[in-house]
Amino acid sequence: MKKIKEVLVVEGKDDTKAINRAVNADTIETRGSAINDETLALIEKLADQRGVIIFTDPDFSGEKIRKIVAEAVPNAKHAFLPKKAGRPGKAGGSLGVEHATPEAIRDALSHVYTETEAAPELISHADLVAAGLIGGAGAKRRREELGEQLQIGYVNGKQLEKRLRMFGIQPDTFAAAVAQLTPAKGDFRE
Incomplete structure (x- = not known):
């Protein structure tokens, strides 16, 4: 299983579980879009020590989290999950990293961008x-x-x-x- 040196910024524990099925990586969970100062400070510290990759859900909340973290950590890397890869079964229902297949997660993490x-x-x-x-x-x-x-x-x-x-x-x-x-x-x- 591929090891990722950067810490992945994700939204919650189900995202962490999905990532652990796909790659060997450490994650930090924002626990939603209301990121507290303590979590943001920890993300900044991890960015300085190991680097971070923002890997949030392909929805409004995920983009809000991405924007907040990117403002605090301008050198953060970005990985994007296509909407269709983050939606189980047919269109509709919940959407997110937690629903993606290990292959879709590995593919998204193989195309990382830096602003x-x-x-x-x-x-x-x-x-x-x-x-x-x-x-x-x-x-x-x-x-x-x-x-x-x-x-x-x-x-x-x-x-x-x-x-x-x-x-x-x-x-x-x-x-x-x-x-x-x-x-x-x-x-x-x-």
Whole structure:
């Protein structure tokens, strides 16, 4: 079983159990999105000692936790679980790391990103519009697919440009992922 040196920041004990089935890693649990100061201080200390990877659920609460931890620990790494990998069975019901298969967890942890604060804009707003990712029929679905392709999680249209820049997604990587997306309404490519 693969050993991960960084400490994984997760939401709860069920996430820790799922991770332990997939990899050999230490975790720290936030116990929800109301992270107390003591837990945040511990995460900061662990980040200095071993590094941390934020690995939260692909939902609103998970993104809230990711944002809080990333603000406190700007050098934190990020791993993203696609929504479909964190949902047991069919759509609907609960969503999260605790429901992911060991393979899905290992895959997510094999694609870890580090934010780059001063990254240049490599993909413009116009590129996102042209790719059908902002402001059109099916844009939300295409962003969800793009997040899965690039393994950067789902974000709304306003945050997509920022996330692509933060993780240094290159134009050729972006173009290859866009080419794999389900065509947007009115897109007649073959």
